[in-house]
Amino acid sequence: METIANKIDISLTTNSRISELEDGLNKFGRIFSDHMFVADFSDGEWSDARIIPYNDLSLSPATSAIHYGQSIFEGMKAYKNEEGETLLFRPKENIKRLNISAERMCMPDIPEDLFYDGLKQLLDIDKDWIPSAKDTSLYIRPFMFSTDSYIGVKPSDKYKFMIFTTPVGGYYTEPVKVKVETHYTRSANGGVGFAKAAGNYAASLYPAKLAQKEGYHQLIWTDAKEHKYIEESGTMNIIFVIGDKLITPSTSDSILDGITRDSVLILARDWGYNVEERKVSVDEVVEAAKSGNLKEAFGTGTAATIAQISLFNHKGFDYELPSIESREFSNQVSLYLQEIKRGKIQDTHGWIVKL
Ligand code: COI
Numbered sequence: 618m619e620t621i622a623n624k625i626d627i628s629l630t631t632n633s634r635i636s637e638l639e640d641g642l643n644k645f646g647r648i649f650s651d652h653m654f655v656a657d658f659s660d661g662e663w664s665d666a667r668i669i670p671y672n673d674l675s676l677s678p679a680t681s682a683i684h685y686g687q688s689i690f691e692g693m694k695a696y697k698n699e700e701g702e703t704l705l706f707r708p709k710e711n712i713k714r715l716n717i718s719a720e721r722m723c724m725p726d727i728p729e730d731l732f733y734d735g736l737k738q739l740l741d742i743d744k745d746w747i748p749s750a751k752d753t754s755l756y757i758r759p760f761m762f763s764t765d766s767y768i769g770v771k772p773s774d775k776y777k778f779m780i781f782t783t784p785v786g787g788y789y790t791e792p793v794k795v796k797v798e799t800h801y802t803r804s805a806n807g808g809v810g811f812a813k814a815a816g817n818y819a820a821s822l823y824p825a826k827l828a829q830k831e832g833y834h835q836l837i838w839t840d841a842k843e844h845k846y847i848e849e850s851g852t853m854n855i856i857f858v859i860g861d862k863l864i865t866p867s868t869s870d871s872i873l874d875g876i877t878r879d880s881v882l883i884l885a886r887d888w889g890y891n892v893e894e895r896k897v898s899v900d901e902v903v904e905a906a907k908s909g910n911l912k913e914a915f916g917t918g919t920a921a922t923i924a925q926i927s928l929f930n931h932k933g934f935d936y937e938l939p940s941i942e943s944r945e946f947s948n949q950v951s952l953y954l955q956e957i958k959r960g961k962i963q964d965t966h967g968w969i970v971k972l
Contacts, residue, residue: 621656621666621731625738630670635745641784642753645920650746650755650782654735657764658725658776666731668739671781677766681773687763688815689718692919694754695740695782695972697747698960703740703972706958708733710876715759717874718812723772724761731778732759737972739780748784754958756785756920762815788852788920789834792927792941795850796833797899798824799932803848803871805841810848810871818852825851833930835916839899841871847897853916853924854878857897858946859905860912867894877917881950883966890946899931906936913944923951 630651641648649671656666682688691711696704712732719726736757740747747755759780763773801824804810804817821836828836835851847866849855854875856865863885868874885892905911906929914926925941941948956962957969 620728621663624666625654625735626665626667627738627742628667628669629742632670638746638748638784642748642750642786645785645788646756646783648783650743650784652739652742652781654739654780656731656735656778658778659774661725663725663728663731663778666735668735668742674777676764679766679768680763681765681767682762682815684768685763685770686814686816686819687722687724687773687776688760689715689722689724689762690758690760690813690815691715692813693757693759694785694919694958695747695757696754696958696960697749698971700960702960703744703747704958704960705736705970705972707876707880707968708736708970710879711759714813714874714876715761718814719761721809721812722814724763724776727761727778735778736780739782740972743782746782746784752955753784753786756783758783785920787922788918789924792925793834793851793916794832794928794930795835795837795926796828796831796930797847797932798828798836798838799844799899800824802841803838806869806871808841808871811868811873813873821851831930837929845898845900847899847902848872849875850916850926851921853918853921855914855916855926856881856947857902857905857911858913858944859901860910862891862893863946864893864895864897866897875917877919877922877954880954880966880968881917881923884950884953885946888949902929903931903936906938911936912939913947914938915944915947923947923954 637648652668653671656663693711716726761778764775765773837850838848840846916924928937
Protein backbone atom coordinates (compact mmCIF):
# COMPACT_ATOMS: atom_id res chain seq x y z
CA MET A 618 0.00 0.00 0.00
CA GLU A 619 1.25 3.48 -0.86
CA THR A 620 1.60 5.46 2.37
CA ILE A 621 3.31 8.72 3.19
CA ALA A 622 6.13 6.73 4.82
CA ASN A 623 6.90 5.07 1.45
CA LYS A 624 7.62 8.43 -0.09
CA ILE A 625 10.20 10.11 2.02
CA ASP A 626 12.08 12.65 -0.09
CA ILE A 627 15.75 12.71 0.65
CA SER A 628 18.11 15.59 0.16
CA LEU A 629 21.63 15.05 1.45
CA THR A 630 24.08 17.57 2.80
CA THR A 631 27.13 18.42 0.74
CA ASN A 632 28.89 19.67 3.85
CA SER A 633 29.07 16.95 6.52
CA ARG A 634 29.97 18.03 10.07
CA ILE A 635 30.98 14.52 11.15
CA SER A 636 34.31 15.87 12.44
CA GLU A 637 32.30 17.44 15.31
CA LEU A 638 31.16 14.04 16.63
CA GLU A 639 33.87 13.61 19.28
CA ASP A 640 33.19 17.09 20.60
CA GLY A 641 29.51 16.20 20.97
CA LEU A 642 30.29 13.33 23.33
CA ASN A 643 31.53 15.75 25.98
CA LYS A 644 28.63 18.20 25.72
CA PHE A 645 25.27 16.53 25.99
CA GLY A 646 22.92 17.57 23.19
CA ARG A 647 24.80 20.46 21.64
CA ILE A 648 26.17 18.95 18.43
CA PHE A 649 23.61 17.70 15.92
CA SER A 650 24.02 15.06 13.21
CA ASP A 651 23.95 16.04 9.56
CA HIS A 652 20.27 15.42 8.75
CA MET A 653 16.77 15.70 10.17
CA PHE A 654 13.41 14.17 9.35
CA VAL A 655 10.37 16.43 8.85
CA ALA A 656 6.70 15.81 8.05
CA ASP A 657 3.82 18.29 8.03
CA PHE A 658 0.23 17.87 9.13
CA SER A 659 -2.56 19.94 7.61
CA ASP A 660 -6.09 19.35 6.32
CA GLY A 661 -6.30 16.30 8.56
CA GLU A 662 -3.33 14.40 7.13
CA TRP A 663 0.41 14.03 7.22
CA SER A 664 2.32 14.89 4.06
CA ASP A 665 5.64 16.02 2.67
CA ALA A 666 7.81 13.55 4.62
CA ARG A 667 11.44 14.42 3.97
CA ILE A 668 14.97 14.07 5.18
CA ILE A 669 16.97 17.25 4.75
CA PRO A 670 20.24 18.70 6.07
CA TYR A 671 19.97 19.72 9.75
CA ASN A 672 19.24 23.42 9.78
CA ASP A 673 17.31 26.21 11.49
CA LEU A 674 13.56 26.47 10.90
CA SER A 675 11.77 29.49 9.60
CA LEU A 676 8.60 30.10 11.63
CA SER A 677 5.95 32.77 11.97
CA PRO A 678 6.21 34.75 15.23
CA ALA A 679 2.55 33.76 15.74
CA THR A 680 3.37 30.01 15.66
CA SER A 681 0.89 28.62 18.17
CA ALA A 682 3.36 26.23 19.89
CA ILE A 683 5.43 29.22 20.99
CA HIS A 684 2.44 30.86 22.65
CA TYR A 685 0.30 28.01 23.93
CA GLY A 686 2.70 25.10 24.17
CA GLN A 687 1.26 22.34 22.02
CA SER A 688 4.65 20.69 21.91
CA ILE A 689 5.61 17.12 22.81
CA PHE A 690 8.71 15.00 22.41
CA GLU A 691 10.38 11.66 22.95
CA GLY A 692 13.89 10.57 23.86
CA MET A 693 15.48 7.42 22.43
CA LYS A 694 19.00 6.19 21.78
CA ALA A 695 20.70 4.27 18.97
CA TYR A 696 23.73 2.07 19.61
CA LYS A 697 26.18 0.13 17.47
CA ASN A 698 26.95 -3.54 18.04
CA GLU A 699 30.36 -5.06 17.36
CA GLU A 700 29.38 -5.79 13.75
CA GLY A 701 28.63 -2.08 13.27
CA GLU A 702 24.85 -2.65 13.03
CA THR A 703 22.44 -0.09 14.46
CA LEU A 704 20.39 -1.15 17.47
CA LEU A 705 17.38 0.56 19.04
CA PHE A 706 16.00 -0.19 22.50
CA ARG A 707 12.22 -0.72 22.71
CA PRO A 708 11.35 1.87 20.01
CA LYS A 709 7.68 0.78 19.87
CA GLU A 710 7.27 2.06 23.42
CA ASN A 711 8.38 5.52 22.29
CA ILE A 712 5.91 5.59 19.40
CA LYS A 713 3.15 4.51 21.76
CA ARG A 714 4.03 7.13 24.37
CA LEU A 715 4.34 9.92 21.80
CA ASN A 716 0.78 9.22 20.69
CA ILE A 717 -0.44 9.11 24.31
CA SER A 718 1.13 12.56 24.79
CA ALA A 719 -0.39 13.72 21.49
CA GLU A 720 -3.90 12.75 22.54
CA ARG A 721 -3.66 14.61 25.86
CA MET A 722 -2.30 17.72 24.15
CA CYS A 723 -5.01 17.63 21.49
CA MET A 724 -2.54 16.89 18.71
CA PRO A 725 -2.85 14.42 15.81
CA ASP A 726 -1.74 10.81 16.00
CA ILE A 727 1.55 10.00 14.31
CA PRO A 728 1.23 6.86 12.16
CA GLU A 729 3.62 4.16 13.34
CA ASP A 730 5.07 3.66 9.86
CA LEU A 731 5.75 7.38 9.44
CA PHE A 732 7.62 7.50 12.73
CA TYR A 733 9.46 4.27 12.19
CA ASP A 734 10.37 4.62 8.52
CA GLY A 735 11.46 8.23 9.00
CA LEU A 736 13.64 7.19 11.92
CA LYS A 737 15.11 4.16 10.13
CA GLN A 738 16.05 6.13 7.04
CA LEU A 739 17.46 9.01 9.08
CA LEU A 740 19.62 6.62 11.12
CA ASP A 741 20.75 4.86 7.99
CA ILE A 742 21.86 8.13 6.41
CA ASP A 743 23.58 9.35 9.60
CA LYS A 744 24.86 5.97 10.83
CA ASP A 745 28.43 7.26 11.05
CA TRP A 746 27.21 9.57 13.81
CA ILE A 747 26.47 6.62 16.13
CA PRO A 748 29.44 6.53 18.50
CA SER A 749 30.76 3.23 19.79
CA ALA A 750 32.82 4.14 22.88
CA LYS A 751 31.59 3.00 26.29
CA ASP A 752 28.79 5.16 27.74
CA THR A 753 28.12 6.88 24.41
CA SER A 754 25.17 6.67 22.03
CA LEU A 755 23.26 8.62 19.44
CA TYR A 756 20.44 10.37 21.28
CA ILE A 757 17.30 10.64 19.15
CA ARG A 758 14.80 13.43 19.62
CA PRO A 759 11.42 12.89 17.88
CA PHE A 760 9.05 15.81 18.51
CA MET A 761 5.85 17.41 17.31
CA PHE A 762 4.64 20.99 17.66
CA SER A 763 1.74 23.08 16.46
CA THR A 764 2.37 25.50 13.60
CA ASP A 765 -0.82 27.51 13.05
CA SER A 766 -0.07 31.23 12.75
CA TYR A 767 -2.95 32.22 14.97
CA ILE A 768 -3.08 33.74 18.41
CA GLY A 769 -6.58 32.65 19.41
CA VAL A 770 -6.48 29.77 21.91
CA LYS A 771 -7.59 26.57 20.20
CA PRO A 772 -6.00 23.32 19.04
CA SER A 773 -3.87 24.09 16.01
CA ASP A 774 -4.86 22.75 12.59
CA LYS A 775 -1.25 22.36 11.49
CA TYR A 776 1.72 20.55 13.02
CA LYS A 777 5.28 19.54 12.29
CA PHE A 778 6.71 16.17 13.29
CA MET A 779 10.48 16.08 13.26
CA ILE A 780 13.38 13.87 14.34
CA PHE A 781 16.97 14.95 14.82
CA THR A 782 19.84 13.16 16.50
CA THR A 783 22.81 14.15 18.63
CA PRO A 784 25.84 12.06 19.65
CA VAL A 785 26.11 11.99 23.46
CA GLY A 786 28.03 10.74 26.43
CA GLY A 787 26.49 10.74 29.92
CA TYR A 788 23.76 13.20 30.93
CA TYR A 789 24.94 13.34 34.53
CA THR A 790 28.69 13.06 34.89
CA GLU A 791 28.62 12.24 38.62
CA PRO A 792 26.21 10.75 41.18
CA VAL A 793 23.45 13.27 41.80
CA LYS A 794 22.49 15.17 44.92
CA VAL A 795 18.76 15.82 45.04
CA LYS A 796 16.42 17.90 47.15
CA VAL A 797 12.89 16.84 48.05
CA GLU A 798 10.64 19.68 46.85
CA THR A 799 7.86 20.42 49.29
CA HIS A 800 6.57 23.74 47.96
CA TYR A 801 6.59 23.85 44.16
CA THR A 802 4.73 21.36 41.99
CA ARG A 803 5.65 19.84 38.65
CA SER A 804 2.27 18.36 37.91
CA ALA A 805 -1.04 17.58 39.57
CA ASN A 806 -3.78 14.97 39.27
CA GLY A 807 -5.72 15.56 36.09
CA GLY A 808 -2.82 17.51 34.59
CA VAL A 809 -0.31 16.56 31.92
CA GLY A 810 2.53 15.11 34.02
CA PHE A 811 2.31 11.72 32.31
CA ALA A 812 2.79 13.32 28.89
CA LYS A 813 6.19 14.25 27.51
CA ALA A 814 4.94 17.78 27.06
CA ALA A 815 7.43 20.63 26.72
CA GLY A 816 5.63 22.68 29.38
CA ASN A 817 6.29 20.07 32.08
CA TYR A 818 9.98 20.76 31.68
CA ALA A 819 9.46 24.52 31.67
CA ALA A 820 7.53 24.24 34.95
CA SER A 821 10.44 22.41 36.54
CA LEU A 822 13.13 24.97 35.74
CA TYR A 823 12.58 27.61 38.41
CA PRO A 824 12.30 25.25 41.41
CA ALA A 825 15.30 23.29 40.07
CA LYS A 826 17.27 26.52 39.75
CA LEU A 827 16.61 27.33 43.41
CA ALA A 828 17.80 23.86 44.44
CA GLN A 829 20.89 24.21 42.25
CA LYS A 830 21.75 27.47 44.03
CA GLU A 831 21.81 25.45 47.25
CA GLY A 832 24.20 22.92 45.71
CA TYR A 833 21.79 20.17 44.58
CA HIS A 834 21.67 18.88 41.01
CA GLN A 835 17.97 18.18 40.84
CA LEU A 836 14.71 17.88 42.75
CA ILE A 837 12.62 14.99 43.90
CA TRP A 838 9.07 16.05 43.09
CA THR A 839 6.30 15.28 45.54
CA ASP A 840 2.52 15.15 45.03
CA ALA A 841 0.80 18.47 44.43
CA LYS A 842 -1.84 18.03 47.13
CA GLU A 843 0.11 17.19 50.28
CA HIS A 844 3.79 17.14 49.24
CA LYS A 845 3.89 13.88 51.13
CA TYR A 846 4.43 11.28 48.40
CA ILE A 847 7.36 10.98 46.03
CA GLU A 848 6.68 11.28 42.30
CA GLU A 849 9.85 11.48 40.16
CA SER A 850 13.22 13.20 40.13
CA GLY A 851 14.22 15.91 37.67
CA THR A 852 14.25 14.30 34.24
CA MET A 853 14.02 10.74 35.61
CA ASN A 854 11.79 8.26 37.41
CA ILE A 855 13.08 7.27 40.84
CA ILE A 856 13.60 3.87 42.44
CA PHE A 857 14.70 3.00 45.98
CA VAL A 858 16.11 -0.18 47.47
CA ILE A 859 14.86 -0.31 51.04
CA GLY A 860 15.90 -3.42 52.95
CA ASP A 861 15.51 -6.21 50.39
CA LYS A 862 12.72 -4.49 48.42
CA LEU A 863 12.79 -2.41 45.28
CA ILE A 864 10.24 0.36 45.79
CA THR A 865 9.04 2.96 43.31
CA PRO A 866 6.02 5.26 42.98
CA SER A 867 3.31 3.76 40.75
CA THR A 868 2.81 5.64 37.53
CA SER A 869 -0.18 7.97 37.51
CA ASP A 870 -1.40 10.94 35.54
CA SER A 871 1.26 13.08 37.21
CA ILE A 872 4.23 10.75 36.62
CA LEU A 873 5.93 9.92 33.33
CA ASP A 874 5.65 6.25 32.39
CA GLY A 875 9.37 5.76 31.82
CA ILE A 876 10.62 3.05 29.47
CA THR A 877 13.87 2.64 31.40
CA ARG A 878 11.83 2.45 34.62
CA ASP A 879 9.66 -0.30 33.14
CA SER A 880 12.71 -2.21 31.86
CA VAL A 881 14.41 -2.02 35.27
CA LEU A 882 11.30 -3.33 37.04
CA ILE A 883 10.95 -6.20 34.56
CA LEU A 884 14.59 -7.18 35.11
CA ALA A 885 14.27 -6.87 38.89
CA ARG A 886 11.28 -9.22 38.87
CA ASP A 887 13.13 -11.63 36.53
CA TRP A 888 16.01 -11.69 38.97
CA GLY A 889 13.77 -12.49 41.92
CA TYR A 890 13.72 -9.11 43.62
CA ASN A 891 10.70 -8.14 45.61
CA VAL A 892 9.30 -5.16 43.64
CA GLU A 893 6.68 -2.78 45.01
CA GLU A 894 5.01 -0.17 42.80
CA ARG A 895 2.90 1.93 45.11
CA LYS A 896 2.70 5.27 46.90
CA VAL A 897 6.05 6.04 48.50
CA SER A 898 5.96 8.64 51.26
CA VAL A 899 8.86 10.96 51.92
CA ASP A 900 8.64 9.89 55.57
CA GLU A 901 9.21 6.27 54.64
CA VAL A 902 12.38 7.15 52.72
CA VAL A 903 13.63 9.47 55.49
CA GLU A 904 13.01 6.76 58.12
CA ALA A 905 14.81 4.19 55.97
CA ALA A 906 17.77 6.56 55.54
CA LYS A 907 17.92 7.17 59.30
CA SER A 908 17.77 3.49 60.17
CA GLY A 909 20.35 2.46 57.55
CA ASN A 910 17.72 0.52 55.59
CA LEU A 911 17.92 2.74 52.51
CA LYS A 912 20.49 0.81 50.51
CA GLU A 913 20.16 2.42 47.07
CA ALA A 914 18.39 5.27 45.31
CA PHE A 915 18.68 5.97 41.62
CA GLY A 916 16.99 7.71 38.74
CA THR A 917 16.04 6.02 35.49
CA GLY A 918 15.64 7.67 32.10
CA THR A 919 16.74 7.44 28.49
CA ALA A 920 19.13 10.37 28.78
CA ALA A 921 20.09 9.72 32.41
CA THR A 922 20.20 5.88 32.02
CA ILE A 923 20.75 4.69 35.63
CA ALA A 924 21.77 7.79 37.58
CA GLN A 925 22.97 7.07 41.08
CA ILE A 926 21.69 9.38 43.83
CA SER A 927 24.41 10.03 46.39
CA LEU A 928 22.45 12.23 48.79
CA PHE A 929 19.00 13.69 49.30
CA ASN A 930 17.86 16.70 51.24
CA HIS A 931 14.55 16.98 53.04
CA LYS A 932 13.50 20.03 55.05
CA GLY A 933 17.05 21.23 55.52
CA PHE A 934 18.66 17.88 56.40
CA ASP A 935 21.06 16.07 54.08
CA TYR A 936 20.82 12.29 54.08
CA GLU A 937 23.91 10.56 52.66
CA LEU A 938 23.34 7.26 50.91
CA PRO A 939 25.62 4.20 50.97
CA SER A 940 28.64 4.21 48.64
CA ILE A 941 28.00 3.66 44.93
CA GLU A 942 30.24 0.53 44.96
CA SER A 943 28.01 -1.13 47.55
CA ARG A 944 24.87 -0.87 45.40
CA GLU A 945 24.29 -4.37 44.19
CA PHE A 946 21.05 -4.00 42.24
CA SER A 947 21.58 -0.68 40.46
CA ASN A 948 25.14 -1.55 39.43
CA GLN A 949 23.96 -4.90 38.09
CA VAL A 950 20.99 -3.48 36.18
CA SER A 951 23.05 -0.60 34.82
CA LEU A 952 25.63 -2.99 33.39
CA TYR A 953 22.95 -5.32 32.03
CA LEU A 954 21.17 -2.47 30.22
CA GLN A 955 24.44 -1.16 28.78
CA GLU A 956 25.27 -4.59 27.44
CA ILE A 957 21.87 -5.51 26.06
CA LYS A 958 21.60 -2.15 24.26
CA ARG A 959 24.92 -2.81 22.53
CA GLY A 960 24.04 -6.39 21.60
CA LYS A 961 26.63 -7.87 23.95
CA ILE A 962 24.21 -10.18 25.72
CA GLN A 963 21.25 -12.12 24.48
CA ASP A 964 18.02 -10.15 24.23
CA THR A 965 15.56 -12.50 25.92
CA HIS A 966 12.79 -9.88 26.14
CA GLY A 967 12.54 -8.87 22.47
CA TRP A 968 13.60 -5.33 23.37
CA ILE A 969 16.23 -4.76 20.72
CA VAL A 970 15.38 -3.76 17.16
CA LYS A 971 18.21 -4.14 14.67
CA LEU A 972 17.96 -1.78 11.72
C1 COI B 1 15.10 11.55 28.21
O1 COI B 1 15.52 10.90 29.15
O2 COI B 1 15.20 11.19 27.04
C2 COI B 1 14.44 12.82 28.43
O3 COI B 1 13.56 13.14 27.70
C3 COI B 1 14.97 13.72 29.44
C4 COI B 1 15.43 14.94 28.77
C5 COI B 1 14.59 16.06 29.13
C6 COI B 1 16.87 15.16 28.78
